Amino acid sequence: MAPMRQRTGGLGRIAAGALTAAVLLLSPAAARAAAGEAVLETLKVHSPALAGNLEGNSPLRDVIVVLPPSYGTDTQRRYPVVYFLHGYFASSRQLDELVKYRALVTAAAARGHEFILVAPDSYTRFAGAMYSNSITTGDFEGFISRDLVAWVDGRYRTLARPAGRGLAGHSMGGYGALKIAMKYPGIFSSVYALSPCCLSPRTTTPEQAQRLAAMPIEDAMKAPFAQRAAFAQAVAWSPNPRNPPYYADFGVKGGKLDPVTLGAWAANAPLAMLPQYVGALKGLTAIGLEVGDKDALLRDDTAMHEALGKFGIPHDWAVYDGDHGNRLAERMRDYMLPFFARHLAKR
Amino acid sequence: MGILNRLGRFAAGAALAGLTLGAPAFAQPSGPGGPAALAQQPANVDKIKIHAPSLVGNLEGDSTEIDVIVALPPNYRTDTGKRYPVVYFLHGYFFNVDQIDGLAHFGDAVADEAKKGHEFILVAPDGGRTKWAGSMWSSSPTIGDWEGFVTKDLVSYIDSHYRTIAEPRARGLGGHSMGGYGTWRIAMKHPGIFSAIYGMSACCMSARTINAEMDGKIEKMSDEEKLKAGFGERAALASAAAWSSNPQNPPLYFDWLTKDGVVQPDVLAQWVANAPLAMLSQYVHNMRTYSALGIEIGTQDGLIDDNAKLDAQMTRFGLKHSYQPFEGGHADKFAERVRVGLIPFMVKNLATK
Numbered sequence: 001m002a003p004m005r006q007r008t009g010g011l012g013r014i015a016a017g018a019l020t021a022a023v024l025l026l027s028p029a030a031a032r033a034a035a036g037e038a039v040l041e042t043l044k045v046h047s048p049a050l051a052g053n054l055e056g057n058s059p060l061r062d063v064i065v066v067l068p069p070s071y072g073t074d075t076q077r078r079y080p081v082v083y084f085l086h087g088y089f090a091s092s093r094q095l096d097e098l099v100k101y102r103a104l105v106t107a108a109a110a111r112g113h114e115f116i117l118v119a120p121d122s123y124t125r126f127a128g129a130m131y132s133n134s135i136t137t138g139d140f141e142g143f144i145s146r147d148l149v150a151w152v153d154g155r156y157r158t159l160a161r162p163a164g165r166g167l168a169g170h171s172m173g174g175y176g177a178l179k180i181a182m183k184y185p186g187i188f189s190s191v192y193a194l195s196p197c198c199l200s201p202r203t204t205t206p207e208q209a210q211r212l213a214a215m216p217i218e219d220a221m222k223a224p225f226a227q228r229a230a231f232a233q234a235v236a237w238s239p240n241p242r243n244p245p246y247y248a249d250f251g252v253k254g255g256k257l258d259p260v261t262l263g264a265w266a267a268n269a270p271l272a273m274l275p276q277y278v279g280a281l282k283g284l285t286a287i288g289l290e291v292g293d294k295d296a297l298l299r300d301d302t303a304m305h306e307a308l309g310k311f312g313i314p315h316d317w318a319v320y321d322g323d324h325g326n327r328l329a330e331r332m333r334d335y336m337l338p339f340f341a342r343h344l345a346k347r
Numbered sequence: 348m349g350i351l352n353r354l355g356r357f358a359a360g361a362a363l364a365g366l367t368l369g370a371p372a373f374a375q376p377s378g379p380g381g382p383a384a385l386a387q388q389p390a391n392v393d394k395i396k397i398h399a400p401s402l403v404g405n406l407e408g409d410s411t412e413i414d415v416i417v418a419l420p421p422n423y424r425t426d427t428g429k430r431y432p433v434v435y436f437l438h439g440y441f442f443n444v445d446q447i448d449g450l451a452h453f454g455d456a457v458a459d460e461a462k463k464g465h466e467f468i469l470v471a472p473d474g475g476r477t478k479w480a481g482s483m484w485s486s487s488p489t490i491g492d493w494e495g496f497v498t499k500d501l502v503s504y505i506d507s508h509y510r511t512i513a514e515p516r517a518r519g520l521g522g523h524s525m526g527g528y529g530t531w532r533i534a535m536k537h538p539g540i541f542s543a544i545y546g547m548s549a550c551c552m553s554a555r556t557i558n559a560e561m562d563g564k565i566e567k568m569s570d571e572e573k574l575k576a577g578f579g580e581r582a583a584l585a586s587a588a589a590w591s592s593n594p595q596n597p598p599l600y601f602d603w604l605t606k607d608g609v610v611q612p613d614v615l616a617q618w619v620a621n622a623p624l625a626m627l628s629q630y631v632h633n634m635r636t637y638s639a640l641g642i643e644i645g646t647q648d649g650l651i652d653d654n655a656k657l658d659a660q661m662t663r664f665g666l667k668h669s670y671q672p673f674e675g676g677h678a679d680k681f682a683e684r685v686r687v688g689l690i691p692f693m694v695k696n697l698a699t700k
Contacts, residue, residue, distance in 0.1 A: 263625025
């Protein structure tokens with residue numbers, strides 16, 4: 001066995017040498033592509049929709065773009081694009097560390113489905129924009145639906161029409177995907193929401209609202225997940241340019257609940273918005289909705305599934321064995337991307 | 348503010364208007380009221396019917412052929428090389444467009460303004476011949492997509508059949524009461540179509556709250572009683588058809604605010620999501636794209652608080668706008684306000700070439 005192993009080792013060294021030669025000739029990206037792997041680029045895109053926001057969130061956004069393996073060699077080909085919106089309390093880069101965007105696109109290509117994956121970053125002063133339109137955080141709806149799409153179509157060989165564009169997201173990103181699909185018809189043709197949050201109207205008590213409003217902003221910016229999410233939602237949904245340093249209302253005025261603030265929260269809740277957007281959702285080619293059976297969002301997401309059914313809006317629905325994020329990469333690879341393979345145009 | 352209070356004040360304002368106008372506006376429990384339509388239209392008015400693809404398939408079975416009054420400047424038919432700005436006008440609840448034209452005399456108003464050198468086309472679609480006597484100019488499977496009707500079907504029909512300046516800078520949108528409400532919601536949700544926006548005595552601005560007594564009373568009505576109910580009750584039912592649609596709930600196809608007397612928070616939230624004061628914070632960027640925003644409201648109108656709130660919110664959000672309270676009620680000076688409020692605002696703000 002020993003000589004064999006030695007010989008194998010010899011072959012291995014030769015192979016390694018050949019690979020080194022190939023790498024010297026090709027760029028690393030081309031080498032990966034030649035090996036059937038996707039190529040990841042991290043770029044910055046300027047979004048006019050975000051300019052002038054009161055929080056000072058940068059209008060220059062990180063965007064991770066993953067190109068399918070054949071992109072560099074099949075230079076006449078145009079590709080469908082899957083836009084993926086990350087969840088709250090993470091940047092797009094952090095989510096990439098968790099789910100490995102490049103591996104997902106590589107796996108899809110191995111099954112014969114080549115996409116461009118575009119994963120924009122929407123991290124803000126309070127750790128997530130809610131993909132909403134607020135003068136305090138910026139118009140993140142416009143960032144995704146206009147600025148980002150135009151930039152991607154201008155830079156890459158895309159199928160630059162709704163049939164070639166899918167929109168997906170996890171948690172806060174699933175919420176954003178559903179809401180953008182409702183409010184901006186005619187951009188994306190299919191939508192996939194993984195464990196979407198925030199479907200029911202946010203509520204509060206006068207005590208909670210007062211506690212948030214009174215908190216020093218330095219503390220708020222270091223607050224744990226749930227509390228910081230309350231700030232993120234207030235700045236996204238009830239902006240108030242007259243109320244620094246948060247530039248937001250928290251739902252209490254004169255010791256009582258403020259109906260305008262609570263109303264604004266309801267007006268951002270997809271379950272409350274749905275009846276006036278049935279036409280937009282029926283205009284989609286396909287909708288996918290899924291949630292883990294141990295996710296605290298199971299009830300809300302089930303309510304959305306039922307509401308879609310009530311309005312006769314066709315959609316895929318899955319409840320799987322899992323929690324809010326423990327199987328995210330697998331769900332994206334085995335369900336989300338195959339969903340888009342079925343529904344997006346291929347040429 | 349309770350619903351009874353709010354609708355009561357709205358109804359009282361409108362009823363006052365009916366009395367002041369000397370017409371049995373709200374004295375006909377079986378159908379929409381208001382003065383009779385003009386027997387004969389002046390020569391500069393086209394009364395047309397257009398097909399509305401956006402309303403096709405509405406569950407109420409309301410007509411998808413919509414009456415539209417088009418008031419042209421008197422020289423329109425002779426001065427055939429000229430293109431004109433267009434003012435779109437949305438009427439109020441419990442009226443149809445003929446009745447509102449019977450008050451406003453759009454043809455005369457447009458002709459008189461043309462004499463001053465201000466030529467424009469005024470387009471007034473009908474939004475009152477629905478099952479519940481008013482579309483709320485909203486969008487739902489039950490009533491159809493009235494926002495799409497106004498912003499797509501109507502605008503494209505007018506631009507392709509009349510010599511308009513077919514650009515946002517030459518399109519204005521205004522409306523009265525329910526039409527003022529429609530004006531604000533359409534302006535927020537559909538930027539890039541109109542440039543000048545004018546809300547007259549707009550209703551329905553605040554997030555709805557529950558009034559257990561009145562909402563419970565409506566719940567107990569038979570469908571027949573509902574169809575014959577008074578102004579306030581029927582306005583609430585029109586709101587339900589517009590805002591809390593439910594295709595699985597025949598024959599009316601909407602969810603009501605209470606069920607067995609118990610408040611339905613999900614339904615209430617859907618109504619709230621249709622209230623301009625609740626909607627505005629997510630549409631500030633859209634509202635900034637307009638060249639002019641105008642609010643007017645009578646000082647004796649029960650709706651003045653809500654309109655003052657809109658004024659305050661726009662100020663808070665840094666939206667440049669005009670706020671014009673005038674001496675009067677909800678509709679007693681309607682015809683005059685079309686001439687001294689709506690039209691001068693549009694003349695000032697719309698492009699003419």
